[in-house]
Amino acid sequence: MRPKIMVVEDETAIVTILRYNLERAGFAVEEANDGEEALWRIREVKPDVLLLDWMLPKLSGLELCRQLRRDPETRNLPIIMLTARGEETDRVRGLDSGADDYVPKPFSPQEVVARIRAVLRRIRPAFSEEVLSYADLQMDLAAHKVTRSAEPVHLGPTEFRLLRFLMEHPGRVFSREQLLDGVWGQDIYVEPRTVDVHIRRLRKALNGENLPDLIRTVRSAGYALDAQGTAA
Incomplete structure (x- = not known):
């Protein structure tokens, strides 16, 4: 069974790159383009991992992450933050908000795939x-x-x-x-x-x-x- 990855990102070019590489790596891919859409799509799709951009329209990735961690249904959803904010204080804020991992932009798609697999092995060992x-x-x-x-x-x-x-x-x-x-x-x-x-x-x-x-x-x-x- 292919693990389902939801990409929450408002830049079409990045979504296209991620979808291509994730599907090549054997993952099923879902998309959301802003934080509010992601909130209801996550409950509908129930992804195995969330790739979440920090800077999103309507609802920021940081606030979305906090809301997901407060909800018992999504509390344990693995979340990897993707963002251009690479300062140490920003990484700490992202992790403190509940993210499991943090990948700064620009990123290597192969690194993102590796991070997803590592999170799945750690949090959802059934996949490995x-x-x-x-x-x-x-x-x-x-x-x-x-x-x-x-x-x-x-x-x-x-x-x-x-x-x-x-x-x-x-x-x-x-x-x-x-x-x-x-x-x-x-x-x-x-x-x-x-x-x-x-x-x-x-x-x-x-x-x-x-x-x-x-x-x-x-x-x-x-x-x-x-x-x-x-x-x-």
Whole structure:
């Protein structure tokens, strides 16, 4: 599953360079051109890493970073600041506002890619591991095998991708549309209700005989991998 990077930058040329290099490196890329747009887009898209320019129209990157850190839903979102403000005091302000890393302009796209990978390894180790674990569930990505309580779980290709996506983001609630984008891809049209069909199949395969449900349904919101497994 490709990690999703959101680039919040108002300079078109920089966005183009970043998109080109990030997609070449295997990332999915989303964009926002000002701070206010980024605020609602982040909640809609749920990126894995935010590349955030300091100087933005409507809402500065610094204030956006502070707001995201105050919100429980985005408190742990990895944020890398991109800015022409390279003084030490500015770097300290950026980090104090909640950024995880800081890259001054002009920057090397290869360095940005390396910084993203480093943040993902540190904060979201699932992206660099070959075995994902949650509760009594294990997914071996190299062998393409899933076990629960050491017993094999047999999944179809779509259910495997769906489970992998959920295991890479445990506890996070995703709407049907977000699951379609993350699992099926944005270039493929699939009816949102198709997600429900595959969730049912995944539940049936995972739960077996009287095992607790690991997938939580959140009414009017979507689904999450959650050991509580109860509807909300």
